[in-house]
Every structure is written in structure tokens, then in C-alpha cells.
Amino acid sequence: MKSKRVLTVLFMVFSIAFSFSQERTKKELRTDRKLETANLIQVLIDSKEFTFIGRKAIPQGYSAVDLTTNDNFLEFTPTLIKSEMPFxxxxxxxxxxxxxxxxxxxxxxxxxxxxxxxxxxxxKAVVRGENDVFKIILSVFFEGSATLTINSNDRSSISYYGEITTIENLK
Known part of the structure; x- marks a missing residue:
């Protein structure tokens, strides 16, 4: 009788331990999320149609400016680049x-x-506006963040931190 109880308890302990060992660890889940984000970024970049939305502006020689309350975007397509970024x-x-x-x-x-x-x-892109030429460098990191730098003939260089999204999400 005592051996039955011991076997039952051991069976339950091993069953519980085995069930917990099958769960994915936080590290594995984080790695999977990073891979999923990197794949989404890859698809957006391959389509060459996406929008950069700035969250912070970093002007040359000035402190950072929060853009979360300002509407801003830089829309990329292979045939047209449209910018509505603050300066x-x-x-x-x-x-x-x-x-x-x-x-x-x-x-x-x-x-x-x-x-x-x-x-x-x-x-990297170069766009001729009405009165100026704009050199655009956009670095998109695999974890989802992006850095945009715009150089102009008539203005000082400015950088923005933000992220990219599909064009449909903007509208």
C-alpha cells in the first residue's frame, strides 16, 4: 500500500515537471518575436512601399524635440517620395x-x-523638390526602429527617430 502511494506521488511529480519542461522559455519567445519583427521589416523593405513616422527630431546643434503629438511622415515608393516632416x-x-x-x-x-x-x-535616396535637393538616408533596424537623416542644400542636416509602417496604416 505504501509503495502505491509513493509511486502515485512520484508519477504526479514527474508529470508536473514534464509538463513545465515543455513550455517555451521567455528567451525563446523573445527570439521568436524578434524574428517575426525582422521578417515583417524584410517584407516592407522588399516591397519598397512604406512610410516612416518620426517620434523624435534631433536637429543639428539643438536638443531633441518630441514629435508624438505632431503629424509627420515620409512616404517611400519607387516612383515618388513625399515628405511632411517638421524642421x-x-x-x-x-x-x-x-x-x-x-x-x-x-x-x-x-x-x-x-x-x-x-x-x-x-x-538612400535623392529627391529634387521645388527649390532644393534633398538627400535622404533611412536606416531601418531589424527590431523595428528606424533613423532618418535628411540633408538639404538650404538647411542644416536633421535626424529623426521613429519606425516604418505600411502606407495603408497611415491613411
């Missing part, structure tokens, strides 16, 4: 005061390159 920084020439123009332009990219690195994609 905080120094204008060199051809810019009037108080115009609230920001970095608002759209045009066909004269250059559009996508390069895959070890931890990120780098997209």
Missing part, C-alpha cells in the same frame, strides 16, 4: 521666416538604393 534648425538661404514650411516636398527619386547590413537596412 527645427538653421536655414542658410532661400528660406523666409515664419513660413512654417518644414521639410514638405514630393518628387521622383533620382537615386534609390537599398542595402542590407548586418543589423539593419540602409535606404
Amino acid at each position: 527645427f534648425g538653421r536655414g542658410y538661404s532661400g528660406i523666409g521666416y515664419g513660413g512654417d514650411k518644414g521639410l514638405k516636398f514630393e518628387g521622383n527619386p533620382t537615386e534609390f538604393f537599398v542595402m542590407k547590413g548586418k543589423r539593419s537596412f540602409e535606404i
Whole structure:
């Protein structure tokens, strides 16, 4: 009788231990989430149609500016790049005061390159606006974040931190 109880208790202990050993660890779940995010980023980059949404602006020589309450985007397609990004920084020439123009332009990219690195994609594009030429460098990291840098002939360089999403999510 005593041996039956011992066997029953041992059976229950091993059953419970075995069931817990089958669960996935937090590290495995985190790794799976990272892989899933990296695959989604890969699909977006391969489609060459996505939107960058800025969360923070980092102007040259100034402190960071929070953009979560400002509507802003930079829409990428192979035939058109459209920007509605705010600008905080120094204008060199051809810019009037108080115009609230920001970095608002759209045009066909004269250059559009996508390069895959070890931890990120780098997209380089050149767009001619109405009065200026904009050089765009977008680094998209596999975990989902992105850094955008826009260089202009008439303004100082500015960087933005944010993320990319599909164009449909913006509308």
C-alpha cells in the first residue's frame, strides 16, 4: 500500500515537471518575436512601399524635440517620395521666416538604393523638390526602429527617430 502511494506521488511529480519542461522559455519567445519583427521589416523593405513616422527630431546643434503629438511622415515608393516632416534648425538661404514650411516636398527619386547590413537596412535616396535637393538616408533596424537623416542644400542636416509602417496604416 505504501509503495502505491509513493509511486502515485512520484508519477504526479514527474508529470508536473514534464509538463513545465515543455513550455517555451521567455528567451525563446523573445527570439521568436524578434524574428517575426525582422521578417515583417524584410517584407516592407522588399516591397519598397512604406512610410516612416518620426517620434523624435534631433536637429543639428539643438536638443531633441518630441514629435508624438505632431503629424509627420515620409512616404517611400519607387516612383515618388513625399515628405511632411517638421524642421527645427538653421536655414542658410532661400528660406523666409515664419513660413512654417518644414521639410514638405514630393518628387521622383533620382537615386534609390537599398542595402542590407548586418543589423539593419540602409535606404538612400535623392529627391529634387521645388527649390532644393534633398538627400535622404533611412536606416531601418531589424527590431523595428528606424533613423532618418535628411540633408538639404538650404538647411542644416536633421535626424529623426521613429519606425516604418505600411502606407495603408497611415491613411
